[in-house]
Amino acid sequence: CGLHRLERTPTPLRRRTTNSMPHALASALTGLLLGSSGLAANAYIPTEWGPHAYTVSSGIGENTNVTVVKHRAADEEPAEGVHKVEYCIVGAGPAGVSMARHMHIAKRSYALLERADVPGAFYTKYPIHRQLISINKRHVPIDHPDFRLRHDWNSLLSDDGSGPAPFTTRTKEYMPNANHLVDYIAEYAEDMANETWYNTDIAKVERVVPGDEDSDFLLTATNGNRFQCQVAIMTTGMHAPNPFQFEGGHLLTSYDLLPPPGPENEAMFEGKNVLILGAGNAGFETADAIRHFAASVTILSPDDVRIAWQTHYVGDLRVINSCHVDAFQLGAADSIETMPEAREKGFHNVIAFRECDIDGLSKICLYPKDQPELATNDELFYKYLEEDTAANGKFRKGFDIVIKSLGWRFNDTIFDEESLRPNVNGEPVSLMTGNTAPTSQKTRRFGKFAMMKGNYESVGVKNLFFAGASAHMRDAKRSSGGFIHGFRYVVRVLFRYLEYTRHSVDWPGKTVSMTSKNVASLLLHRAKTSSAIYQMFGELGDAVLLNYPKKGMATYLEEVPAALCLPGHTKLTKGLPEGFIDTSPSTFLCEGRDRMFMTMAYRHDFHGWKVLEPSFRIGSTHPSNAANSTTIHPHIDYVHGGTSRILETYHFNEDFLARFDRLWDRSFLLTWLDSALKARSVGISDYIRFWVADFKESHPNNWFIQKFVDVTTLSSTLAALLGAGLVLRVGKGVTKPKSRRR
Numbered sequence: 001c002g003l004h005r006l007e008r009t010p011t012p013l014r015r016r017t018t019n020s021m022p023h024a025l026a027s028a029l030t031g032l033l034l035g036s037s038g039l040a041a042n043a044y045i046p047t048e049w050g051p052h053a054y055t056v057s058s059g060i061g062e063n064t065n066v067t068v069v070k071h072r073a074a075d076e077e078p079a080e081g082v083h084k085v086e087y088c089i090v091g092a093g094p095a096g097v098s099m100a101r102h103m104h105i106a107k108r109s110y111a112l113l114e115r116a117d118v119p120g121a122f123y124t125k126y127p128i129h130r131q132l133i134s135i136n137k138r139h140v141p142i143d144h145p146d147f148r149l150r151h152d153w154n155s156l157l158s159d160d161g162s163g164p165a166p167f168t169t170r171t172k173e174y175m176p177n178a179n180h181l182v183d184y185i186a187e188y189a190e191d192m193a194n195e196t197w198y199n200t201d202i203a204k205v206e207r208v209v210p211g212d213e214d215s216d217f218l219l220t221a222t223n224g225n226r227f228q229c230q231v232a233i234m235t236t237g238m239h240a241p242n243p244f245q246f247e248g249g250h251l252l253t254s255y256d257l258l259p260p261p262g263p264e265n266e267a268m269f270e271g272k273n274v275l276i277l278g279a280g281n282a283g284f285e286t287a288d289a290i291r292h293f294a295a296s297v298t299i300l301s302p303d304d305v306r307i308a309w310q311t312h313y314v315g316d317l318r319v320i321n322s323c324h325v326d327a328f329q330l331g332a333a334d335s336i337e338t339m340p341e342a343r344e345k346g347f348h349n350v351i352a353f354r355e356c357d358i359d360g361l362s363k364i365c366l367y368p369k370d371q372p373e374l375a376t377n378d379e380l381f382y383k384y385l386e387e388d389t390a391a392n393g394k395f396r397k398g399f400d401i402v403i404k405s406l407g408w409r410f411n412d413t414i415f416d417e418e419s420l421r422p423n424v425n426g427e428p429v430s431l432m433t434g435n436t437a438p439t440s441q442k443t444r445r446f447g448k449f450a451m452m453k454g455n456y457e458s459v460g461v462k463n464l465f466f467a468g469a470s471a472h473m474r475d476a477k478r479s480s481g482g483f484i485h486g487f488r489y490v491v492r493v494l495f496r497y498l499e500y501t502r503h504s505v506d507w508p509g510k511t512v513s514m515t516s517k518n519v520a521s522l523l524l525h526r527a528k529t530s531s532a533i534y535q536m537f538g539e540l541g542d543a544v545l546l547n548y549p550k551k552g553m554a555t556y557l558e559e560v561p562a563a564l565c566l567p568g569h570t571k572l573t574k575g576l577p578e579g580f581i582d583t584s585p586s587t588f589l590c591e592g593r594d595r596m597f598m599t600m601a602y603r604h605d606f607h608g609w610k611v612l613e614p615s616f617r618i619g620s621t622h623p624s625n626a627a628n629s630t631t632i633h634p635h636i637d638y639v640h641g642g643t644s645r646i647l648e649t650y651h652f653n654e655d656f657l658a659r660f661d662r663l664w665d666r667s668f669l670l671t672w673l674d675s676a677l678k679a680r681s682v683g684i685s686d687y688i689r690f691w692v693a694d695f696k697e698s699h700p701n702n703w704f705i706q707k708f709v710d711v712t713t714l715s716s717t718l719a720a721l722l723g724a725g726l727v728l729r730v731g732k733g734v735t736k737p738k739s740r741r742r
Helices: 023-037 094-106 178-195 263-269 281-290 323-329 340-345 378-387 440-446 468-474 484-503 516-529 623-628 663-681 686-697 703-708 711-722
Strands: 005-009 053-057 082-084 087-090 110-113 202-207 217-221 226-229 231-234 273-277 296-301 335-338 351-358 361-368 401-404 464-466 509-513 540-546 553-561 595-601 633-640 645-651
Touching (some): 087 094, 087 217, 087 226, 094 178, 094 484, 110 178, 231 484, 263 281, 273 361, 323 335, 351 378, 361 401, 468 484, 484 540, 484 553, 509 516, 516 540, 516 553, 516 595, 516 663, 623 645, 645 663
Parallel strands (some): 082 226, 087 110, 087 231, 231 464, 273 296
Antiparallel strands (some): 005 053, 351 361, 509 553, 540 553, 540 595, 595 633
């Protein structure tokens, strides 16, 4: 009778057990607790003890009104044997454990579900050759924790300071070994061990009530465990290799099946001629690793090789993996070849493979798929090889090993097609939009991602969200959302969005008097230190809501998705399918409010070989010409709330160290804010502002107008000149002149 409290104690990550206490005793104890602690009658008690180990303790005078069960009750009662929580987080990689920590700190009801027996299992195998391409810079110009994260691409976030020390304390390597990341993620995940279910491979996701979009999700694992939740968050990453099927595909070796570095890897490639399909980092990483043993290595790509220092996209080829480019250009018998026809149709629709005999040796040869007779007619095939001029005859001699390294995709096979079929423009489609996209660009770009809105919610599936690399659809080939240093902020933004919309928790920010000095101080501080808007440039930004929550006040909100505050952002996301409509809840924070939105960007044409040319590398050396800045720099869009039009954009001058704390940064920003806020405070008419903006837009080639016509300044000047005879009201247009008498 003295047993009145259950305490959770973490169990080792690799030795988690289920049913660690007999079911009858568990039921008796939880029944006693419900009777003594005043828990709601509908509070959920797991019917299986699940992944928790409990210690029973007693004591006179101890507080018995504790949260014995941390699962929140929802509207629907769970089926027998189902574990019910508010949030299901699928995947315990870096994004999953990050989301779990945010939930853990906020004391939300969640379950973190992982198919492997450790967190971050992807990195226990990949990259195959163990070299990460994420920066680990230990010494930075500003000793500020957020600024440090601009150059620490591996550490995960913890808003309360809990968790392990920053990743930079683990190794001095600038590009560290993946084993360090595995250890770091495991330590980071320890605090969430009680809510984590390992060896739980989710095989099916469906609705409790099929077809009802407001119904809970029901997730079923291969081991029989089932989980019911109101919100499902997919943090599974891009772990499934692209399933391209080749004729003769049995002759190929997939990147994910390569042996790790060691004697087996060396013996496999010793003296061999190797062909690698795919010119991404995985393909080049493999080429660099095996060039020590192979006789020759050829990389075949459907596109020209995209190099990160030219494109500013961290997922493109990084210098650390580009020794093969060096060897190719210096004539070291290694090569890079492109196949333009595969750019439109895909490798698997252009080439096929068969065994061939070259100089008495068994080889793997490729041939055009549109000539199927070559697969069976040896005479025609060898004649084709003899006459083949592709790649100057490099394919004529065949290859000993052909490796497929064609990228990764989101795995949507777990979703029940009946109840979770998304909808785009009224047409039911698979989560994988590439299954219906008619053009190669749509297939290649979006065939690997699930479609989602600006709040990272699935298109057509309510309360299904994506985070981590799974959410990279929003900024693919543009920003850093496919990598830890980018998606750690997307995870936090999604968590804040859920807190704001489901739990009425205010978005982090600050409210100040709406003066130029106050607003400038906040903008300058964030421009100088923020890692989120620096790494997720163009995707996340800071919003300043003017005259909110009341007139004369401004509210500064940090790390807001551009899609929810910046008009036209969907159009700026290149490659979206035709007719795609982003139905994100734009009323979320910014709708109808005059606002400023600060994000970062490179100049639109700052790419290619010319980025190293002295005459082009530096676009601006003074704030008066800051719009020509080439390297990453902040810019502020002034958005009219009534019409959601961007009226003007202010650019910070580029700064090599990205500190933006020079005297002129402050003085020019203050001047612009004085003009913008003054124009607004005197009630400047929409009519005048739009007329000036339209005038500027209608003369795009007039250098004088583009350089010297400032929308805010000219509008406020016109308003002042007309003010003696006009009463200007925001959103009301222009009234008739009123005469005055002395």
